[in-house]
Amino acid sequence: MKISTRKIIVQLIAALLIFLFAYASLSKLLNFKTFRFTLGQMPVIGSYAASATVLIHAMNLLAVLLLLLPRTRRAGLFYSFFLLTGYTGYIGYVLLSFQQLPCSCNGIMPWLSWPQHFWLNLVIVALIIISLLLSKRFIAINPSALANADNRESRKPV
Numbered sequence: 001m002k003i004s005t006r007k008i009i010v011q012l013i014a015a016l017l018i019f020l021f022a023y024a025s026l027s028k029l030l031n032f033k034t035f036r037f038t039l040g041q042m043p044v045i046g047s048y049a050a051s052a053t054v055l056i057h058a059m060n061l062l063a064v065l066l067l068l069l070p071r072t073r074r075a076g077l078f079y080s081f082f083l084l085t086g087y088t089g090y091i092g093y094v095l096l097s098f099q100q101l102p103c104s105c106n107g108i109m110p111w112l113s114w115p116q117h118f119w120l121n122l123v124i125v126a127l128i129i130i131s132l133l134l135s136k137r138f139i140a141i142n143p144s145a146l147a148n149a150d151n152r153e154s155r156k157p158v
Helices: 005-030 032-041 046-068 070-097 114-135 143-152
Strands: none
Touching: 005 032, 005 046, 005 070, 005 114, 032 046, 046 070, 070 114
16 A cells, blocks of 8 residues: 555654654653743743643643544644644743743753744644645535535425
8 A cells, every 4th residue: 555745744743743742741740840830930821820730731632642543633733733823822922021931941842942942833833734734625625515516406305
């Protein structure tokens, strides 16, 4: 059975996302107290740190689950797109709005600065968009279904 290059690219991007979300979730779980403390210092999130800690962990694990299952992989790509866009938007907001930012030392790449993290997220969002474009059309239109829809009006019920 021949697997298309498009399918391989989509699977590689999905595998990258699975690794990133699983590793991020695991590292946050292993450093739960540090992660919660760091979130407590974050602008906007600070007062909701306890809830946000659990919610972020659950959202990352949901992304992993959706991406792992072939039947839900496309939904997982869309979910990952919105999740990472949200994370990136928050990072952008924080970078533009606040001078002093807490260290995110328990992240997946602790050596990244906040701006570098922002740009890395944008690259990953671009990869997700590429995988969505390669996996299927955004709006799946079946030409034969459209033709049948036009013929429905001409058919009279018996």
